[in-house]
Amino acid sequence: MTIKDAPEEWEIRGTETPFTGNKTSVRTDEVVMPGGAVVRRDYQVHPGSVAVLALDDADRVLVLRQYRHPVRQKLWEIPAGLLDVVGENPLHAAQRELYEEAHVKAEDWRVLTDVYTTPGGCDEAVRIFLARGLSEAEGDRFAVEDEEADMELARVPLDELVRGVLAGDLHNNCLVVGVLSVVAARSGDGLDALRPAQAPWPARPFEA
Numbered sequence: 001m002t003i004k005d006a007p008e009e010w011e012i013r014g015t016e017t018p019f020t021g022n023k024t025s026v027r028t029d030e031v032v033m034p035g036g037a038v039v040r041r042d043y044q045v046h047p048g049s050v051a052v053l054a055l056d057d058a059d060r061v062l063v064l065r066q067y068r069h070p071v072r073q074k075l076w077e078i079p080a081g082l083l084d085v086v087g088e089n090p091l092h093a094a095q096r097e098l099y100e101e102a103h104v105k106a107e108d109w110r111v112l113t114d115v116y117t118t119p120g121g122c123d124e125a126v127r128i129f130l131a132r133g134l135s136e137a138e139g140d141r142f143a144v145e146d147e148e149a150d151m152e153l154a155r156v157p158l159d160e161l162v163r164g165v166l167a168g169d170l171h172n173n174c175l176v177v178g179v180l181s182v183v184a185a186r187s188g189d190g191l192d193a194l195r196p197a198q199a200p201w202p203a204r205p206f207e208a
Contacts, residue, residue: 007202013038023047023082046124048204050094051080053112053178054104054131060155061179062102062134067150076156076164077172080126089206091197094129099137102153107133109197113181116203117173125203128178130185130194158182 011032019026025045030038054062063076081097083090091109098104112130116123161179164170185191198208 017045042121044122044124046122047086048083048090049080049124049126049174050083050090050097051078051126051128051174051178052094052098052106052131053078053128053182054098054102054106054134055158055182056132056134056155058155059158061158061161062098062104063154063156063161063175064101065152065154071171073171075172076170076175078128078175078178080174083204087206089198089208090127090201090204091129094127094131098131101151103137104134105137106131107135110191110194111197111199112178112185112194114201114203115173115177125201126174127201127204128174128181129197130178130182130191132191 012029013032014030016028017025018028024047026042027045028040028042031041032038052062056062061078063078065074065076067074079097079101081093081100083093094109095105098106108131110130112128114125114127116125118124158179161170161175162183165176165179170176182191185194
C-alpha cells in the first residue's frame with residue numbers, strides 16, 4: 001500500500017456561499033456520502049498561504065511575535081502571508097513576506113513541506129519554505145500596520161524552538177510544522193535533499 005494523499009471529489013448536489021469576507025468566505029456544499037445520503041458541509045474557502053523558516057548560519061530561526069485575535073494570544077510564528085493573487089508563484093510570495101516582515105533576503109530556497117492547516121473545516125493550503133544564506137535586505141523597510149505594527153522580531157536557536165514545541169509552549173501551525181520538519185530532514189537525507197523551491201504544488205497550481 002502506498003502511503004500518499006490522493007485527489008478525490010465526491011458528488012456535490014448543491015452549493016451556496018452564506019458569507020463572503022475580505023480575504024476568505026464560507027461555503028456550504030450538499031455532498032453525497034458513500035451510502036447515498038446527502039449531507040451539508042460548511043467550510044472556509046481560503047486563497048492559500050506561504051510561510052518561511054529562515055535559518056541563519058548560527059542555527060537560529062527568524063521568528064516574530066504577533067497578536068492573533070481569534071485565539072486571544074500573542075504567538076511566536078515564522079514569517080507568513082496569503083497568496084493574494086490567483087496563480088501567484090509561492091516562492092515569490094515567500095520572498096516578499098520575508099522582506100516585508102523581517103527586511104531579510106535569502107540565497108538558498110527549498111520547499112520544506114506542504115500542509116493543509118485544518119482540512120476538516122477549511123481548504124487552506126500552506127507551502128512552508130526553508131530559507132538559508134540570510135542577509136539584510138536592501139531598500140526601505142516595509143510600512144506595517146494593524147497587528148503587524150506591534151510585532152517583535154527575534155532569532156531563536158532551533159533546539160530551543162523544538163523544546164518549546166514539545167513542551168506545549170509554542171502553538172503556531174507553521175512554526176511547529178516547520179521546526180519539526182527541519183529536524184526530521186536533517187536526520188534523514190539532509191536539507192540539501194529537500195525539494196527545489198519551484199517544485200509543483202497541486203493544491204495551489206502556479207506558473208514557475
